[in-house]
Amino acid sequence: MTAPRSNREFIEACLKSGDAVRIRQEVDWENEAGAIVRRACELEAPAPFMEKIRDYPGFSYFGAPLSTYRRMAISMGMDPASSLPEIGREYLKRTNGDPVKPIEIRKKDAPCKENILKGTGVDLCKLPIPLVHDGDGGRYVGTWHAVITRHPVRGDVNWGMYRQMMFDSRTMSGAVFPFSDLGKALNDYYLPRGETCPFATAIGLSPLAGMAACAPSPIPEEELTGMLAGEPVKLVKCETNDLLVPADAEIILEGEILPDYKVEEGPFGEYTGYRTSPRDFRVTFRVNCITYRNNATMTISNMGVPQDEGQLLRSFSLGLELEKLLRSQGIPVTGVYMHPRSTHHMMIVGVKPTYAGIAMQIAQLAFGSKLGPWFHMVIVVDDQTDIYNWNEVFHALCTRCNPERGIHVFRNTTGTALYPHATPHDRRYNIGSQVLFDCLWPVDWDKVNDVPTLVSFKNVYPKDIQEKVLANWTDYGYPPVR
Amino acid sequence: MNQWEVFVMDLAELAEGKELELTIRTLNPGIHKYTYKRVRARVSAALDRFPDRLQVRMGRGQLSDRKFSIEVLEEIRRLPAKYQ
Numbered sequence: 226m227t228a229p230r231s232n233r234e235f236i237e238a239c240l241k242s243g244d245a246v247r248i249r250q251e252v253d254w255e256n257e258a259g260a261i262v263r264r265a266c267e268l269e270a271p272a273p274f275m276e277k278i279r280d281y282p283g284f285s286y287f288g289a290p291l292s293t294y295r296r297m298a299i300s301m302g303m304d305p306a307s308s309l310p311e312i313g314r315e316y317l318k319r320t321n322g323d324p325v326k327p328i329e330i331r332k333k334d335a336p337c338k339e340n341i342l343k344g345t346g347v348d349l350c351k352l353p354i355p356l357v358h359d360g361d362g363g364r365y366v367g368t369w370h371a372v373i374t375r376h377p378v379r380g381d382v383n384w385g386m387y388r389q390m391m392f393d394s395r396t397m398s399g400a401v402f403p404f405s406d407l408g409k410a411l412n413d414y415y416l417p418r419g420e421t422c423p424f425a426t427a428i429g430l431s432p433l434a435g436m437a438a439c440a441p442s443p444i445p446e447e448e449l450t451g452m453l454a455g456e457p458v459k460l461v462k463c464e465t466n467d468l469l470v471p472a473d474a475e476i477i478l479e480g481e482i483l484p485d486y487k488v489e490e491g492p493f494g495e496y497t498g499y500r501t502s503p504r505d506f507r508v509t510f511r512v513n514c515i516t517y518r519n520n521a522t523m524t525i526s527n528m529g530v531p532q533d534e535g536q537l538l539r540s541f542s543l544g545l546e547l548e549k550l551l552r553s554q555g556i557p558v559t560g561v562y563m564h565p566r567s568t569h570h571m572m573i574v575g576v577k578p579t580y581a582g583i584a585m586q587i588a589q590l591a592f593g594s595k596l597g598p599w600f601h602m603v604i605v606v607d608d609q610t611d612i613y614n615w616n617e618v619f620h621a622l623c624t625r626c627n628p629e630r631g632i633h634v635f636r637n638t639t640g641t642a643l644y645p646h647a648t649p650h651d652r653r654y655n656i657g658s659q660v661l662f663d664c665l666w667p668v669d670w671d672k673v674n675d676v677p678t679l680v681s682f683k684n685v686y687p688k689d690i691q692e693k694v695l696a697n698w699t700d701y702g703y704p705p706v707r
Numbered sequence: 708m709n710q711w712e713v714f715v716m717d718l719a720e721l722a723e724g725k726e727l728e729l730t731i732r733t734l735n736p737g738i739h740k741y742t743y744k745r746v747r748a749r750v751s752a753a754l755d756r757f758p759d760r761l762q763v764r765m766g767r768g769q770l771s772d773r774k775f776s777i778e779v780l781e782e783i784r785r786l787p788a789k790y791q
């Protein structure tokens with residue numbers, strides 16, 4: 226199976242495998258489409274492909290693109306039944322290879338140029354921008370997309386998924402955090418100089434381009450997409466600036482980020498499952514040109530309580546990128562896992578406890594890295610604990626983590642405006658605090674006399690007894706264990 | 708009659724009897740529903756006082772049960788002229 230190259234191929238693949246449903250009746254862009262996506266997320270149901278939208282003939286919606294591991298496997302060209310560790314291993318294999326550079330194609334060959342709106346024709350309201358949740362601060366254009374910019378000095382390109390709200394027909398306001406790649410470029414360069422920053426927003430990307438845009442990887446996203454897909458991404462030049470955008474994206478918005486014009490953004494339903502971050506003056510995007518495919522499909526991620534892309538996909542890539550970082554430092558980790566239900570707030574790290582302070586070293590690297598602002602809990606367990614098995618992790622946490630020696634609070638770190646537990650002041654200034662739960666037996670305990678013995682079927686019985694009991698299990702009268 | 712909506716942290720921001728600067732969004736049906744304008748306006752809790760209606764949402768999107776009438780006096784252009 227090859228990875229679907231575009232959003233359209235992805236929808237087809239999901240319809241075929243039963244991981245998407247085609248909704249033929251008309252749906253309303255105001256709340257109804259959002260409510261369908263939300264319910265599909267909460268039920269882990271197939272993704273809704275909504276073919277008819279009120280007021281917007283010719284457009285469609287595709288919601289909840291990557292909110293299940295099945296759809297994540299399909300996006301990678303894998304068997305939909307692949308397990309999470311299998312998908313994770315494949316991600317690590319593909320993203321540890323050589324970068325796959327994109328190729329530029331001619332404008333006349335690019336589907337995203339089928340319709341072009343410029344000058345007085347530019348009106349964001351010509352696109353079916355949904356009101357995703359009732360009570361949101363606005364209709365959100367960018368919920369599953371990439372904001373594309375180029376660093377003014379280094380020249381490298383950044384694709385980032387930063388939410389964008391329509392303020393008026395030409396203006397969007399977005400949440401670009403100061404510690405993100407774009408946030409750094411704006412604060413280091415454009416804002417102090419009072420210069421505008423060219424941008425393009427690509428909506429309806431191939432699922433792997435979407436995955437790359439929200440992965441905290443140091444590899445440029447256009448190359449990361451190529452690595453994940455196993456072939457180069459096709460890009461095409463914008464109409465009004467020099468940026469290159471994915472040629473098969475459904476909708477492209479071109480424009481400039483304005484340094485000296487601020488409009489309100491939010492509130493918005495967020496991945497934590499709440500509307501937390503305050504309405505505020507954030508980053509202003511002025512749209513100069515809109516291009517889109519015939520019968521364009523707008524993609525919608527609806528963030529709220531688990532599980533949606535905000536938790537599932539971000540947990541996946543944050544965990545795997547941390548694993549890469551820890552391995553690059555030679556730390557003998559068995560794996561890193563974030564349960565999506567933690568709303569990507571809790572990293573579970575398995576490690577062979579070969580030296581003192583290894584849990585602290587892991588936490589310092591995790592919290593001190595670029596990934597750090599997105600989670601505030603690190604649990605470190607030993608290599609005998611299955612990090613994917615919450616029962617085992619929970620047991621380790623509740624029995625091995627010493628309240629005095631095992632819990633370490635990190636103060637005055639970087640946080641986000643989205644943390645529900647943070648004070649209003651800390652949210653406004655992205656001030657964070659984090660905590661390590663060290664669930665390793667201390668290395669200075671005598672392994673024979675001080676370290677307790679785990680009393681489990683697997684650990685305390687001789688192998689021959691275990692085998693006998695397993696072989697006779699149904700004969701004893703028990704139903705088979707799957 | 709036009710329908711508008713405003714977000715406030717505190718209902719005291721909607722003081723009656725004076726001119727206010729507000730960011731309001733239209734609730735009129737159509738494709739431009741929910742687009743914003745910055746305006747100078749007067750508001751009143753008396754629904755028949757001013758020609759248009761104003762609905763209020765609080766900081767995290769909660770709909771207030773207080774309703775107002777509103778008169779939009781003029782639109783304020785915040786966008787610097789060089790971008791217009």
Ligand SMILES: Cc1cc2nc3c(=O)[nH]c(=O)nc-3n(C[C@H](O)[C@H](O)[C@H](O)COP(=O)(O)O)c2cc1C
Pocket residue numbers: 368369383384385386387388389400401402404405406407408438439440441442526528534535538539
């Ligand atoms: C659906 C979705 C919405 C997101 N929205 C935002 C956002 O509004 N602001 C933000 O800074 N990051 C957001 N993220 C996370 C970023 O996409 C992620 O941090 C990405 O790596 C870009 O960050 P970078 O610029 O640091 O590389 C979102 C992720 C997802 C999956």
